[in-house]
Amino acid sequence: MTHARLRIGFIPLVDATALLVAADLGFAKEQGLDIELVREVSWSNVRDKLNIGLFDAAHLLAPVAVASSLGIGHVRVPLITPFNLGINGNAITVSQRLFAGLAATADGDIADPIVSARALGRLVAERKKQSAEPLTFGMTFPFSHHNYQLRYWMAAAGIDPDEDVRLVVLPPPYMVDSLTSGHVDGFCVGAPWNSVAVDSGVGRILHFGCEIQARVTEKVFAVRQRWADDNPDTLAALIRALAAAANFVEDHANLAAVSEAVARRLDVAPEVVTRALTGNLKVSPDGTVRSDSRYIMIGRNGAARPDPVQAAWIYAQIVRWGQAPLRDDLRATVQAVFRPDLYDAALGACPPLGGGEPPDGIGAFAGPAFEAADIAGHLESWRIKRPGAPRLSLVR
Amino acid sequence: MRKGSEPPGHGAPSPGGHRDSTLKIAIVDESPVRAAILEDGLREAGFTLVERIGETRNLLARVYALDPDVILIGLENPSRDVLEQMFQMSRAVKRPVAMFVDQSDSASIEAAVDAGVSAYIVDGLKKERITSILDLCISRFNSFARLQAELDKAKDALEDRKIIDRAKGVLMKARNCTEEEAYALLRKTAMNENKRIAEIAQSVLTAAEMFK
Numbered sequence: 001m002t003h004a005r006l007r008i009g010f011i012p013l014v015d016a017t018a019l020l021v022a023a024d025l026g027f028a029k030e031q032g033l034d035i036e037l038v039r040e041v042s043w044s045n046v047r048d049k050l051n052i053g054l055f056d057a058a059h060l061l062a063p064v065a066v067a068s069s070l071g072i073g074h075v076r077v078p079l080i081t082p083f084n085l086g087i088n089g090n091a092i093t094v095s096q097r098l099f100a101g102l103a104a105t106a107d108g109d110i111a112d113p114i115v116s117a118r119a120l121g122r123l124v125a126e127r128k129k130q131s132a133e134p135l136t137f138g139m140t141f142p143f144s145h146h147n148y149q150l151r152y153w154m155a156a157a158g159i160d161p162d163e164d165v166r167l168v169v170l171p172p173p174y175m176v177d178s179l180t181s182g183h184v185d186g187f188c189v190g191a192p193w194n195s196v197a198v199d200s201g202v203g204r205i206l207h208f209g210c211e212i213q214a215r216v217t218e219k220v221f222a223v224r225q226r227w228a229d230d231n232p233d234t235l236a237a238l239i240r241a242l243a244a245a246a247n248f249v250e251d252h253a254n255l256a257a258v259s260e261a262v263a264r265r266l267d268v269a270p271e272v273v274t275r276a277l278t279g280n281l282k283v284s285p286d287g288t289v290r291s292d293s294r295y296i297m298i299g300r301n302g303a304a305r306p307d308p309v310q311a312a313w314i315y316a317q318i319v320r321w322g323q324a325p326l327r328d329d330l331r332a333t334v335q336a337v338f339r340p341d342l343y344d345a346a347l348g349a350c351p352p353l354g355g356g357e358p359p360d361g362i363g364a365f366a367g368p369a370f371e372a373a374d375i376a377g378h379l380e381s382w383r384i385k386r387p388g389a390p391r392l393s394l395v396r
Numbered sequence: 397m398r399k400g401s402e403p404p405g406h407g408a409p410s411p412g413g414h415r416d417s418t419l420k421i422a423i424v425d426e427s428p429v430r431a432a433i434l435e436d437g438l439r440e441a442g443f444t445l446v447e448r449i450g451e452t453r454n455l456l457a458r459v460y461a462l463d464p465d466v467i468l469i470g471l472e473n474p475s476r477d478v479l480e481q482m483f484q485m486s487r488a489v490k491r492p493v494a495m496f497v498d499q500s501d502s503a504s505i506e507a508a509v510d511a512g513v514s515a516y517i518v519d520g521l522k523k524e525r526i527t528s529i530l531d532l533c534i535s536r537f538n539s540f541a542r543l544q545a546e547l548d549k550a551k552d553a554l555e556d557r558k559i560i561d562r563a564k565g566v567l568m569k570a571r572n573c574t575e576e577e578a579y580a581l582l583r584k585t586a587m588n589e590n591k592r593i594a595e596i597a598q599s600v601l602t603a604a605e606m607f608k
Contacts, residue, residue, distance in 0.1 A: 044476040048514070052505055073480065141477055168456065169481040171474030183453065 004234045005034045009046045010059035012039055012266040013172070014191035014276040015086035015219045017258065018298050019059050022245035024261045030244070031237040037265070042171060043141045050222065051077040057238065059085055060222040063143035063314050069225075069337050072324050073142065078333075080228050081220035082235060082342035083242050084310075087303040089218045089296035090146055090209030091194040091281070092153065094186035095179055098123075098135070099204045111290075113207050113365045117157035124164045138170035138178055138187035146188040148317040149212045155382065156366035162321075179203050190218070191276035191296065192268050198282050205283035210294040214363025217310040218296075228342070239346035246299030249277070302353045306338035309361035312372035320379050331375070419525070420445040422464035424475065426452065430540045434468065437536045441528070456481060466526075467516040468533055471509065479516055504530055511537040556594035563597035566604045 008023070010016045022028045023035040040046045043061055047068060050058045065079045094102070105122045108115040120135075127134065139146040151161040161167055170178055170187065176197045178184045186206070187193075197203035209216070221242060228235050249258050255274060263270040275281055279295030282288065297303040315334040319326045360369040368381050421443055425431040431448045438446050449458050452475040459467065459479070469476055504527060508514065511534040517526050560582065567578035582600070586593045 041472060041474040042476040044480055044514075045471055049509065052509065054506075054509060142481055169478045171477055173474060174452075178453075181453075 003032045003034075004231075004237070005036070006056045006234070006238070007036050007038060007054065008057045008059070009038045009040050009049055009055040010265075011041075011043065011046060011172075013059075013089075013219075014262065014266070014273055015089045015296060015298075016059045016265075017249055017262050017273075017277065018083075018085050018242050018246040018304070019221065020262050020265045021249055021258055022241045024265070025245070025248070025257070027245040027248070028238075028241045031241040033234070033237055033241055039265070043144075047074070050079070050224065051075065053224070053227075056227060057221060057223045060220055061141055061144045062217045062220045062310070063145065063148070063318065064141065065220055065222045065337050066311070066314050066318065066334050067143040067323070069333055070318075070324055070330055072318070078225040078336075079222045080225045080337055080339050080342075081222050081306055082228070082239050082339045082346070083221040084217050084304050084306060085219040085221050085242075085298070087215055087217060087297040088208075088210045088213075088294055089190050089276070090149060090188055091191075091205045091295075092150065092186060092188045092207045092209075092212075093175075093179070093194045093197050093203040094206050095182070095184075095203055096201075096285075098185045099206065102206070110206075111211075113153055113211050114156060116206055117153050117159070117366075120154065121157040121159050124159055128164070134165050135185045136166040136168060136183070138168055138175055138184040138189070140172055140189055141169060142323070143318070145209065145213075145216050145218055146190075148314075148321070149209055149216075150188045151321060152317075152364065152366075153207070153212050176200060176202065192266065192272045195272055195275055195281060198285060201285040204285070205281060205290070208279075208281070208290070208292050208295050210292055212365055214294060214358045215297075215310075215361060216313065217307065220306075225336075228339075235342065236346040239343060243299070243304060243347055246304050250299040300354075301357055302351075305343050306340045307361065308335055308338055308340070309370070309372045311335050311338040312375060313362055313370060316370070316375045316378055319375065320382065326376060326379070418445070419443055419466060419529075420447070420462065420464045421466045421468065421529070422447050422449055422459060422462050424449045424452065424455065424459075424467060424469040424473065424479075426450060426473065427470075427540075430470075430537070433540050433543075434533060434536045437532050438529070441532055443529070452478070455479070465517070466529060468529075469514055469516070470537075471512045471514055476514065482516070504534075507534050510534075511541070513537045556592075556597075559594050559601065560597045563600040566600055570604075 008019065010019055020037070023037050028035045038055065043064060046058045046060060047064055049055045050060070051068065062081070065081055067073060068076070069078045070076065101123050102116055102119040103110055106115050106119040110116050110119065124135065137150055139150055141147065147167065150167065154161045154165065159165065168184065170184065172189050172193045175187045175189050175193050179187065179197055180202045194205050198205060223235065248254050255277065259270040259273040259277065262273045266273065276296060279293050280289055280291045281295065283290045311334050315331060318324050324330060361372070362370045364370065368378070371378055421438060423431050423434055423446065425434070425448065428450060431450065435446045435448060447462050447464070449455065452473070455475050455478045459482070467479065469479065508530055513533045515530055515533065563582060564575055564578040567573065567581060568575060571578070582593050582596050586596045589596065
């Protein structure tokens with residue numbers, strides 16, 4: 001058994017649950033690990049402290065692990081992930097005013113993302129005709145599914161997210177304020193911030209992230225590749241601790257204990273955490289609740305095992321929105337970030353996925369099924385394409 | 397081009413020389429005191445184009461309006477993520493990059509993280525110029541932290557004084573003694589029990605409350 005002291009960074013979000021439970025409810029200790037959790041305020045801080053070695057590991061946006069390994073927008077530090085902390089978990093929330101506008105122009109059930117996207121398209125066109133300011137949406141980071149899901153949803157109705165609307169990065173704790181002040185008309189963020197907006201009466205949850213894509217790797221447990229190479233035993237112990245925690249989280253009998261432990265770290269009421277973990281979210285200030293068991297998945301149905309299809313999906317989004325070019329060598333770098341081999345070595349082979357998972361591994365609400373082996377073909381099938389040259393330089 | 401006209405930049409110091417006064421520096425800090433300390437330091441060091449951004453609403457628009465060469469922001473500021481969006485812009489603006497990009501200087505990066513400051517610097521700026529700014533930031537951030545610690549200590553001391561004064565009052569009344577005697581009693585008890593005088597004074601106040 002290993003005995004190691006580890007510093008691990010996290011952002012106070014519900015999708016850090018497996019990590020928080022591993023550290024606070026004894027699963028790390030069982031593996032001989034002494035974890036010091038460090039709460040951070042920005043993804044930039046988490047990334048930088050992980051990169052320069054102040055953190056041994058971190059709760060990280062999956063696309064940031066990819067971007068860091070590619071060296072886009074920032075210094076290149078190869079990161080790997082042997083464990084997914086969460087599948088899904090985001091939602092798109094809009095202001096009451098925008099919701100009313102969408103509802104008025106919708107040609108069907110607005111809970112259907114293609115209907116809401118088309119309604120948004122009509123509003124956008126109307127604003128353009130009147131030379132009104134474009135609608136503004138907040139998201140958490142340039143390399144995030146919050147960014148990509150908003151874009152995917154809009155583009156499905158022919159909206160160009162770079163031309164027709166404004167997308168701005170906002171720290172999650174500022175989202176609700178920005179919606180209240182009218183600085184943004186909507187946002188895509190993780191739990192608990194959508195619920196906070198609904199509870200304070202300023203916003204409505206329009207879509208769960210899982211309605212845009214049924215299965216995306218939202219947050220990963222990330223370490224530097226070099227650290228992984230140097231500390232194989234500690235890493236295996238970490239994977240076992242996280243897996244035990246994830247199983248504990250998915251057992252409904254432990255919901256109260258889990259919600260309480262997570263709420264302590266997040267500084268919110270346990271009930272807010274429970275709502276997110278069970279996928280029963282109040283979507284409107286009038287009390288309407290929407291339920292979806294796929295809202296967030298921690299350890300169910302292979303959620304924790306790194307999936308090469310997810311790596312390809314993230315790279316496809318990065319290329320689609322002009323953050324990096326499509327190249328075989330970059331593609332190989334991206335695939336090397338996701339390490340199911342380390343997961344399997346620590347835990348034994350993963351049982352086959354249960355039913356109900358999307359056949360292409362993603363399950364997007366619009367567009368053709370995703371072919372991980374043919375990213376070029378996938379991008380070709382979309383009408384909105386970025387100009388040839390990427391707008392980001394690779395930092396070497 | 398007109399004949400005989402001087403080449404642009406003639407008379408100015410050679411590139412890479414002392415042109416720091418032309419560097420535009422933006423400080424993003426919600427603490428006006430720390431921002432002022434930093435700004436003073438930069439001005440003393442000869443950087444005259446220093447702007448403060450205290451309000452982080454619409455931060456990106458403010459930064460673009462200023463068009464700085466260097467942006468300084470505290471690591472405890474969540475708006476760091478907002479600045480990351482600068483790297484995503486297609487329009488022709490100067491593109492500051494994070495200080496962490498140059499990994500050759502890991503000592504100064506760690507010192508900066510320790511002090512709690514991060515910097516974004518326009519690509520192509522000479523390394524020595526960055527280092528001098530960063531070093532200045534680190535020392536000013538550290539002295540602000542020291543100042544803050546001293547202030548906290550002073551506040552604690554003031555609080556202690558109040559507690560001790562009240563305890564003296566309780567003792568003077570209960571034992572019918574002078575102020576000096578009451579204080580001597582507190583001090584002696586503190587020494588015997590190996591505690592701070594303020595702690596003993598607090599127990600006196602707690603006990604007095606219970607006997608009320």
